[in-house]
Amino acid sequence: MTHDHHTHDHDHPHDHHHDNELDPFAARVKALETILTEKGLIDPAAIDAIVETYEHKVGPRNGARVVAKAWVDQEFAERLARDATAAIASLGYTGRQGEHMQAVFNTPDTHNLIVCTLCSCYPWTVLGVPPVWYKAPPYRSQAVINPRGVLAEFGLKLPEDTRIRVWDSTAELRYMVVPMRPVETDGLSEDELARLVTRDSMIGTGLPLRPGSLGPGALWPPEADPGAGI
Amino acid sequence: MSAPDPAASSGLPFQLPPGAGPDAPVFAEPWQAQAFALAVALNERGLFTWTEWAAALSREVARPGAAADGSDYYAHWLAALEVLLREKGVAGPELVEALSASWQRAAHATPHGQPIRLENDPEFSRR
Known part of the structure; x- marks a missing residue:
C-alpha cells in the first residue's frame, strides 16, 4: 500500500536511478x-x-442473481417491480449510501437504458463500480440524445418499433434494467440463468447471452465458481 | 425516444472504447481505488451526504475540457473530494499541497523496494 509500483519513467525530468516516485495524483x-x-x-x-x-x-454478478431470481420467481419479480430496494436487500445486497433502487423491466415493446447525465450515479449494490465509458461525457450526453446510436455502438439493433426509455440516475434513485429472459432457457436452473446475465444487459446497452454462447461478456467463465458471491 | 436517429445533433459522438469489455479492471491505478474509498468512507462517517457528493462530483465533471474517453474521471473525483474537505473545514489547499510535496520528496528519498514513509522526506518535521 505504501509502495507504489505504478510509477512511470516517462515524463520524468530527472535521473533518479530507480528510486520511488509518486505521481501527482497518488501524492x-x-x-x-x-x-x-x-x-x-x-x-x-x-x-x-x-x-x-x-x-x-x-x-x-450480484445483479445477475437478482435478474435470474426474477426470471424464475414471479412473486420475487413482483416485489422487485414494487420495491426494488427491499427486494434486492432480501438477497443480501444493500446500498452504502442509502440510495433507493428502481428496477425497470424490458418488455417486447420497451427497452430500457440507464445513464447518469450529471455525473456517474450507478447501482453499485448490484453492478459494482461503473465501466469507464459510463462515466465519460459522450455516453452521458448521447444516451439521452441518441440512444439508438449508442446501442448500435454496442452492436445492439432493436426493432424500429421498440420504444427506448432512458432513465437518468441520481444520488438518491438508481436504476437497474431487468432484461427479458432469453428464449430456449426453460430447463435452466437459477444459477445457470444468472450466468447468461451480463453487466451491459442490466445497463441496457446489451442483451443477456443465449444458452450455449457463454463467451465474451459472460460474468462467470465456465471454470469459475458461481457460488463465490459476496 | 423512438424518433429517427438525429445524427448526434449535439455533444460528442459516443464510441465504445477498445478493450471496454466486462473484464476491464475496475480501477486503472491504485490511487484511483484509494480516492474512491476515501469518499465512500467519509460519507459513511457522515462528513457529507451522498447528495452533496454527487453535486460536488457533477460540478467537476462538467468543467470544460473533460476527456471524452473518461480517463480523467478519478482526477475529477479527487478534485471533488478536495473541494468538500475544504468546504467542511477539514483541510485547505495549502495543507494538501504541502503534504503532497512532502510525500513526493519522501518517495524520491526512499530506496526502491522499501515502503515509502512520510518520515523519509528530507524536509520532514512533525507538524
Whole structure:
C-alpha cells in the first residue's frame, strides 16, 4: 500500500536511478489519507477493505442473481417491480449510501437504458463500480440524445418499433434494467440463468447471452465458481 | 425516444472504447481505488451526504475540457473530494499541497523496494 509500483519513467525530468516516485495524483491521495487519518476521520484498514470490496466482491454478478431470481420467481419479480430496494436487500445486497433502487423491466415493446447525465450515479449494490465509458461525457450526453446510436455502438439493433426509455440516475434513485429472459432457457436452473446475465444487459446497452454462447461478456467463465458471491 | 436517429445533433459522438469489455479492471491505478474509498468512507462517517457528493462530483465533471474517453474521471473525483474537505473545514489547499510535496520528496528519498514513509522526506518535521 505504501509502495507504489505504478510509477512511470516517462515524463520524468530527472535521473533518479530507480528510486520511488509518486505521481501527482497518488501524492495528493496520500496527503489526504495522512490528514484524514491524523484527524481520526478514516481508518486506513477500513479504506483497504472498501477497495477490496469494490475490486473483487461487489460486481455485476450480484445483479445477475437478482435478474435470474426474477426470471424464475414471479412473486420475487413482483416485489422487485414494487420495491426494488427491499427486494434486492432480501438477497443480501444493500446500498452504502442509502440510495433507493428502481428496477425497470424490458418488455417486447420497451427497452430500457440507464445513464447518469450529471455525473456517474450507478447501482453499485448490484453492478459494482461503473465501466469507464459510463462515466465519460459522450455516453452521458448521447444516451439521452441518441440512444439508438449508442446501442448500435454496442452492436445492439432493436426493432424500429421498440420504444427506448432512458432513465437518468441520481444520488438518491438508481436504476437497474431487468432484461427479458432469453428464449430456449426453460430447463435452466437459477444459477445457470444468472450466468447468461451480463453487466451491459442490466445497463441496457446489451442483451443477456443465449444458452450455449457463454463467451465474451459472460460474468462467470465456465471454470469459475458461481457460488463465490459476496 | 423512438424518433429517427438525429445524427448526434449535439455533444460528442459516443464510441465504445477498445478493450471496454466486462473484464476491464475496475480501477486503472491504485490511487484511483484509494480516492474512491476515501469518499465512500467519509460519507459513511457522515462528513457529507451522498447528495452533496454527487453535486460536488457533477460540478467537476462538467468543467470544460473533460476527456471524452473518461480517463480523467478519478482526477475529477479527487478534485471533488478536495473541494468538500475544504468546504467542511477539514483541510485547505495549502495543507494538501504541502503534504503532497512532502510525500513526493519522501518517495524520491526512499530506496526502491522499501515502503515509502512520510518520515523519509528530507524536509520532514512533525507538524
